[in-house]
Amino acid sequence: MSVHVYRKMEIVGSSKVSIEDAIKNALVEAGKTASNLRWFEVVETRGYIEKDAVAYYQVTLKIGYTAA
Numbered sequence: 424m425s426v427h428v429y430r431k432m433e434i435v436g437s438s439k440v441s442i443e444d445a446i447k448n449a450l451v452e453a454g455k456t457a458s459n460l461r462w463f464e465v466v467e468t469r470g471y472i473e474k475d476a477v478a479y480y481q482v483t484l485k486i487g488y489t490a491a
Contacts, residue, residue, distance in 0.1 A: 429461060429487040437481045442468060445482045459489040 436449025446465065454460055467483035 432486050435481055435483050437479050439479045442480045442482055445480045449484050453486050457488045462487045
């Protein structure tokens, strides 16, 4: 059995389109500073309101990655 050790970062992604798109945007940005991304956990979901409508979605992710 192999042993896995992960580092963890927290990042907030946003999107005007959807929660899923906000997650994708966060993962793309995280991949620019860390390699070997392995898992994510959505820890918070919220939205920004303008003129009584959703202006954009925000998600806070914890992302696990392994050191290279």
